[in-house]
Amino acid sequence: MTDLNRRTFLALPIASVLIPTAAALFPEESEAQPPRQIDFTQNLPAKGSFPDKWIHGSPSCLDNRDPAIQVHWYNEHTAILRQNKAYSYEAPFMHLYFGNERILLIDQGYTKLAHDWPLREVVELCIKEWCLRNHRRPEDMALLLSFTHLHDDHYAAIDQFADRPNTRAMGLSHEQMIGFWGMTAYPTQRVSLDLGGRTLLIWGSPGHTVSEFAYYDTYTQILFTGDMFYAGRCYISFWDLWFASMQRLIAFVDTHPVTHIVGCHIEISRTGEDYPYGITYQPDEAPLQLTVEDLRHAYAIAQKVTEPGIYFTGKVFLCNQTRGTTTVDQNPYAYD
Amino acid sequence: MTQQTPLVTPQHTTASPVPVAKSYPNGNPDAPMNPPGARNTDSCLPLHPTAPVEHIYTTEGPAPGDIAFRWIHGSQCAATNKDPRIQILTYNDDTFILRENPCIHWEAPFTYLLFGNHGALLINAGATPEPEYYPLRATVDKLITRWCQSRNRPNLSLTIVLTSAEHRAQNQALGQFNGLSGTARPNTHILLTPPSTIDLGGRVLDILPTPGTHKDGLTLYDRYTQLLFTGDLLYPGRIQIANDRDYLRSLTTLTQWSDHHPVKWVMGGHVRQMFIPGRCYPRFANFRPFEHTLELEPTVLEEARSHAEKIIGQPQVVFRADFILLNRVGPDEQGYRTSAEFPPIDVPYWLP
Numbered sequence: 001m002t003d004l005n006r007r008t009f010l011a012l013p014i015a016s017v018l019i020p021t022a023a024a025l026f027p028e029e030s031e032a033q034p035p036r037q038i039d040f041t042q043n044l045p046a047k048g049s050f051p052d053k054w055i056h057g058s059p060s061c062l063d064n065r066d067p068a069i070q071v072h073w074y075n076e077h078t079a080i081l082r083q084n085k086a087y088s089y090e091a092p093f094m095h096l097y098f099g100n101e102r103i104l105l106i107d108q109g110y111t112k113l114a115h116d117w118p119l120r121e122v123v124e125l126c127i128k129e130w131c132l133r134n135h136r137r138p139e140d141m142a143l144l145l146s147f148t149h150l151h152d153d154h155y156a157a158i159d160q161f162a163d164r165p166n167t168r169a170m171g172l173s174h175e176q177m178i179g180f181w182g183m184t185a186y187p188t189q190r191v192s193l194d195l196g197g198r199t200l201l202i203w204g205s206p207g208h209t210v211s212e213f214a215y216y217d218t219y220t221q222i223l224f225t226g227d228m229f230y231a232g233r234c235y236i237s238f239w240d241l242w243f244a245s246m247q248r249l250i251a252f253v254d255t256h257p258v259t260h261i262v263g264c265h266i267e268i269s270r271t272g273e274d275y276p277y278g279i280t281y282q283p284d285e286a287p288l289q290l291t292v293e294d295l296r297h298a299y300a301i302a303q304k305v306t307e308p309g310i311y312f313t314g315k316v317f318l319c320n321q322t323r324g325t326t327t328v329d330q331n332p333y334a335y336d
Numbered sequence: 337m338t339q340q341t342p343l344v345t346p347q348h349t350t351a352s353p354v355p356v357a358k359s360y361p362n363g364n365p366d367a368p369m370n371p372p373g374a375r376n377t378d379s380c381l382p383l384h385p386t387a388p389v390e391h392i393y394t395t396e397g398p399a400p401g402d403i404a405f406r407w408i409h410g411s412q413c414a415a416t417n418k419d420p421r422i423q424i425l426t427y428n429d430d431t432f433i434l435r436e437n438p439c440i441h442w443e444a445p446f447t448y449l450l451f452g453n454h455g456a457l458l459i460n461a462g463a464t465p466e467p468e469y470y471p472l473r474a475t476v477d478k479l480i481t482r483w484c485q486s487r488n489r490p491n492l493s494l495t496i497v498l499t500s501a502e503h504r505a506q507n508q509a510l511g512q513f514n515g516l517s518g519t520a521r522p523n524t525h526i527l528l529t530p531p532s533t534i535d536l537g538g539r540v541l542d543i544l545p546t547p548g549t550h551k552d553g554l555t556l557y558d559r560y561t562q563l564l565f566t567g568d569l570l571y572p573g574r575i576q577i578a579n580d581r582d583y584l585r586s587l588t589t590l591t592q593w594s595d596h597h598p599v600k601w602v603m604g605g606h607v608r609q610m611f612i613p614g615r616c617y618p619r620f621a622n623f624r625p626f627e628h629t630l631e632l633e634p635t636v637l638e639e640a641r642s643h644a645e646k647i648i649g650q651p652q653v654v655f656r657a658d659f660i661l662l663n664r665v666g667p668d669e670q671g672y673r674t675s676a677e678f679p680p681i682d683v684p685y686w687l688p
Contacts (some may be wrong), residue, residue, distance in 0.1 A: 060469040061414030068415070086415035089620060105489040115414045216512040277668065278620030280414070282440070289378055329666045333502065335551050 022187045033135035037101055038077065040198035045221035045259045048075035054266070057085030057281040069109075069122045076133065076279055077128050077198070078220055080262075080288075083109045083282045087117050090153040092264045093288060095224060096123065097217060098130050099195020102142040106215060106224060107264060108160075110153035120160040144193075145169040146180060148226025148264060149212035174211040178204075181213070187245065196321035201256075205249070207242025208235055214249065221259040225249065229295065230263020233274070233317040239305075245298050253292045267317075274317065276329050290315060361392035365400065371475060376400050377429040385488035391430065391453055393539040398562035398600040399595040403450040407607070410438035410623040417529040422475050430539070431561055432479055433603075433630075436462050438622045440469050443505035444607050446630060447472065447566060449479055450558060454534020456480055458496045465517060473512035473521060495534060496526045497543070499567025499605060500550035500606050506567065506605055530554070544593060548583030549576060555590060564590070570640055570659065571604020572628040574616050577663045579654055580648045587641040594634055601631035607614060613657035614678035615687070619667055626683065628674060 017047040040046075064086035071082045079096040088110040095106040111117035126137070131138045147155040147170060161167050170180040178186045181193070187204020196220050205214035208227045215224040228234065228245060236242045252258075267275050269284045298313045305311055308321040310328060317328075342589050363380030364370070370380060378400055378602055379391055385652045393399075402589040408419040417439040425433040430451040438444035448459040456476075464470035480492055498507050511517040527534075534541045542557040545639035549568045556565040568575070569586060577583045593599075608616050609628035617624045643661060655673045662669060674680040 060440040060464060061467070061471055062414040062417050062421070062437060066415075068413075084415060087413045089622075111413060113412075116416070276619065278442075278618050280620060280622065323671065329668060331576045331578060331662075331665075331667060333550050333576070333577050334664075 007242075021069050025044055035100075035136050036134045038134065038197060040077070040099065040219045044219065046077070046219050048078060048220055050074065050080075050260075050287060054079070054282060054285065054288065055084055056285050057089075057091070057279075059281055061086035061280050068117050069119060071122060071126060074220065074222075076132070078217070078222075081122065081126075085113070085116070087111055088153070089278045089280050092153050092267065093262070094119075095215075095262075096126055097195060097198065097200065097219075099198035101194075101196025102144055103127060103130075104144045104146065104193070104195055104200065108145060108156045108157040110156050112156045112159065114160045115243065117157065119157040120164070123161075125173075139166065139276040141166070146213075148176065148215070148224070149209045149228075150174065151209060151227065154264065156227070161219065177211050177213075183291050187241075188248070203248065205245040207245045209237065210241070211269050212245075214245070214252075216252070216258070218315055221257050223253070223258045223261045225261055225263050227264050229261065229290070229298065229316065231288060231290060232263070232265050232267025232295050232313060233277070233310075235319045236321060239308075239320055243302060246302055249295060250299050253295060258292050261292065261295055262289050268315070271314075272314065274328050286315070356502045359396055362396065376402055376427070379429045381429070381486055383578075385486075386488045389487040391538065393430075393452065393560045395560065398598065399428055399431075399432060399560045401561055403427065403433070403629070407435050407627065407630065407631060408437055409625055409627055410444070410621075412623055414622045415437035421470060422472065424475065424479070427561070430483075431558075434472070434475065436464065436470055440458055440464050440507070442620045442622045443606055444622075444624075445505050446607075447506075448603070449476060450536065450539065450541070451483055452539035452583065454537030454658060455493045455495055456483075457534060457536055457541065458494060460506040460567065461496060461513070462500055463505040465508045465511050467509075467512050467517060470509055472509040473518075477521075486688065491523060491527065494521065495525045495536075496524065496527065497534070497554065498568070499531050499555065499565065500553045501528045502552055503550050503568055503605075528552075530567070542597075544589060546586035549578050549587040551578065553586065555586075556664060557593065557597060557599075559597075562598050564594070564599045564602050564634070566590070566602055567605040569604075570602055570632070570636065571606050571608075572630070573604070573606050573608030573656050574660045574662055574667065575640075576667055577644070577661060580644065580663050584641065584648060587644055591637045591641050595636055599634040599637070602634060603631060605682065609658060609660070610683065612653045612683065613674050614655040614660070615681075615683070616660055618671060628658065
């Protein structure tokens with residue numbers, strides 16, 4: 001596994017040309033079924049669906065019988081993974097995008113060891129399943145591991161892939177992160193990543209942390225905003241950076257079609273009730289996906305914000321420079 | 337010819353000497369025939385009792401007893417935790433401390449089961465109602481059965497007292513006893529408004545009304561072990577004051593009580609503090625490998641009282657080494673504070 005700097009990144013398309021040649025060396029497999037070339041540019045946006053309910057923890061975590069990782073195929077070429085709340089209260093979402101030549105896994109969950117939480121095993125199974133459907137060999141597919149931002153609930157399991165061949169992982173520093181995407185003018189520069197016919201647009205989206213990206217998939221037209229904007233408490237550490245990122249997002253949705261805006265967590269119920277930080281059972285979770293209108297509405301509210309505090313938009317809590325684990329909870333037993 | 341010295345001197349070493357009563361009305365646990373384990377008790381039970389064993393609960397000083405090992409504290413992944421659902425600690429032959437597994441409920445409350453000659457007392461009832469998750473009644477039944485067998489007694493009656501009936505982290509398994517989930521337990525008395533003393537048959541507990549963190553808060557004092565069971569009022573963790581005037585009044589009551597009644601330890605209902613002074617685990621944490629001890633020295637009574645006095649009417653968080661007071665603020669207000677008094681010590685995450 002190597003860090004991807006600008007030079008190797010630029011060399012990637014050359015390697016992808018070589019892959020079909022390599023596949024020709026194994027006639028018994030390529031003869032049986034030639035690799036299915038998927039056209040990711042027609043009939044956009046590609047249809048897909050979210051589950052009615054994600055796994056959402058249980059009253060007793062010890063008795064949780066859900067899988068450690070829920071795999072939801074948004075469509076044939078896109079999987080969204082969720083960590084079980086009984087394995088980590090953060091229960092982050094991870095995205096797996098498949099292209100003709102490479103696969104991108106954005107975020108790697110909040111549990112480090114494969115023994116505790118088998119992220120790699122599940123991702124390998126997903127890749128195998130996709131390759132079977134599309135007549136490919138998993139070892140021919142390059143895997144890119146990136147994350148939305150530099151917080152450990154988004155990259156903890158990255159080391160599980162350390163010995164995986166044909167895999168490149170984002171490094172754990174700001175410079176390595178922007179170097180991975182070959183950016184020279186962070187955060188404003190927008191770069192495109194070619195997964196083999198499927199293009200993703202990536203640009204800087206700081207505010208929750210300094211080192212953070214927004215990802216836009218041209219195939220599903222999903223805008224992935226990480227922890228900067230999601231259905232829950234957006235902890236805004238740097239208001240000015242966040243507001244500028246918000247302006248970039250608004251400018252983007254003005255010029256590009258967006259089907260859904262998704263983040264990394266759900267911390268709010270369907271009725272707008274806040275699920276406090278750290279809770280392990282969220283029986284009535286709000287949907288993961290937000291709409292462009294939700295983003296515009298939050299932006300309208302954000303324009304009026306001048307002071308630190310918690311601002312509720314109806315879908316999202318904007319926690320402007322509050323402490324990291326601040327909630328809106330009160331003592332239920334207080335009396336006069 | 338040199339004087340011969342014995343090769344091995346049998347010694348029982350403990351870090352802190354357990355205060356043992358000077359007189360042994362139930363048989364001397366220090367007698368040579370008793371193995372070292374018997375030192376945590378003053379009852380030397382006959383192997384095959386032919387008549388009901390009558391225990392004398394009057395001792396000089398606190399009854400023997402110790403908490404000599406670590407509590408179960410959850411695990412990195414709660415779903416794969418392999419600890420027992422309820423950890424039972426035999427404090428002494430007539431006193432049991434039960435802890436709910438933090439992976440079943442993050443509050444991981446402690447419940448206490450005390451025995452007297454004619455009755456057992458359960459203080460508090462856990463945070464989880466479902467018997468399949470948290471089999472409190474089955475566990476208590478087994479303990480009572482075993483206790484009765486070794487003393488050649490028929491079944492004992494069980495009394496249940498809650499340190500606060502409204503506290504959802506301490507009253508949930510009550511339904512396992514009163515018939516709300518399953519059948520009602522026979523021979524059980526649930527006293528939500530108990531009298532000022534409860535006599536279990538030679539073992540007397542005093543009950544003091546102590547509102548402050550809960551409107552209906554109670555504190556129990558066991559004359560035998562000299563433990564003070566404070567529930568949510570005073571425990572190593574983030575104490576949410578529900579009414580600061582009542583809280584101060586209750587702590588004043590307890591400090592005055594401790595002037596006339598010896599208190600060995602203050603036993604709360606939870607542990608949320610870390611062993612790092614002034615640091616606490618956040619709410620909902622179900623993996624807490626560096627917990628503070630459950631037992632608090634009786635000096636915390638005066639410490640808490642003096643600080644409660646200063647914050648009447650003010651929204652404030654008071655950080656102390658062994659507890660944190662939260663007055664008129666939300667439960668997540670200010671996770672920790674660093675100052676000269678509380679140097680920024682990192683949580684040693686690299687330890688197992």
